[in-house]
Structure formats: C-alpha cells, structure tokens
Amino acid sequence: CHPRENGASPAQRELVARACAALDAAGEHAPTLAELGAQLGISPFHLQRSFKRAMGITPRQYAAARRVERLKMQLKQGENVTNALYDAGYGSSSRLYEQAPERLGMTPATYGRGGAGAQIVYTITSTALGQLLVAATARGICFVSLAYDAPALESALAHEFPAAEITRDDAALQAWAGDIVHELSSDASALDLPLDVRATAFQQRVWQALRAIP
DNA sequence: GCTTACTCGCGGATTAAGCA
C-alpha cells in the first residue's frame, strides 16, 4: 500500500501504508476506526484525516471497496449471493442491495451469472492515465477500468460479463465518462500505487465522482 | 414448505468541520 504524495507528508504516507496493510490483513473482519487507531498507536481522529489526505478516500471507504472486490470474487467462483455476502464480510444483505445498482450496475445474482439478461453499453475515452472504459446498465455503472489500449479494455469487459449483451454506445456515455475524467483529474499522482490498491482507490473515487455528478 | 433474493426501519458508528 503506497499512498499518493499530494498533500501528505512522508510520515503520514507511512502511517497510511500501515493502515492499509492492517485493513487488508483484517479481511472480512474490518476493524473500527478506534481499533485501527489503537493498533497503530495514534488517535482515530488523526488517522482518519491522514488517511483521507493521503488516499483521497476514508478508511471505511477503502475497507468497503475491498469488501466489494471480495464479494465479486465469491460470486464469480459460483457462490450463491447469501453465502458470498457473508464470506465477503457483510453482516446482512440490506446494505449490499442498496449499493448493488451503484457498485455492480445490476443485482448480485445477475452479476454471479456473468451478467446474463443484462444489457450493457460502454464507451472508451482517452485520459492522462490511459484509455478509460465506462460501462453501464439501466441500473447504473457496472464496470470502469483503465488500460493503455482499447482492445484490452474490451476484452476485460467481456471477461467480466461473459453472458451479458454488450454494445458500444459512445453517444450515451461519453458525457458521463467526461465527467468522471474531470472528477478524477487530480488523482494522477496515484500512479505510484501498487496495481490492486490503485484499482481499489480508483474504483472508490469513481463511485464518489458518480455520486457528485447530478 | 423450503431456499434464495431482496426490502425496510432503527440504532450505533463514522465523517467532516470547527476550534483549541
């Protein structure tokens, strides 16, 4: 875990790196802010501010993004929704289903079936970080990814939703993609992050950006 | 009738802003 440099001192980045490691090590049993602060030997208030400054997201948002990744992995492995949500660290299904349209773009069951029955449209746009693919269903954004070339992105989308009906529609999503690029334009320094952590922070910031877009 | 998918409402935890 290597936090971005803008706005954070080396000591804060080191602190946040330890916090990320602790959150990752905790797996589905994410510690509270107070527990995390005690573990790292600092106040939870200081930890929360340092984490936000360095990562652009809060510790809870980071843990939530990791949890969604675990859920997706469970569903892809063929686990049913009920087992997958508990294995991922959800204590009950309510929050998962509230977040599903925003995080998955479809219900968890549909995601687990490879997007069967879902109609997905996508667009690809150039950014300072590379090519950005944004895909959505009628329910919401279902896939956002960065890569150096468009074919790799299209392949990744097809792999993520092998059973979905996927079509390119630049007109429908170009404005949305532009807004995401604009909202994330301050995040270029995150390039020094390891791939998995960068992806987690990136996805979380995309969802935050989408929330900010009317 | 059972299992799985999904919804609702409440209480506690977290966040963000301001001050010391």
Place this chain on the structure above:
DNA sequence: TGCTTAATCCGCGAGTAAGC
C-alpha cells in the same frame, strides 16, 4: 495533533417476494 458535535452513513435483524 487532539477533541467536540451535528449530520450522514452503515450494519443489523426482521420481514416479504419469488421460484422450485
């Protein structure tokens, strides 16, 4: 860097709906 506080968010448990 630590503390307070109001607003917001999230987790939990109970419940309903749908499919077999």
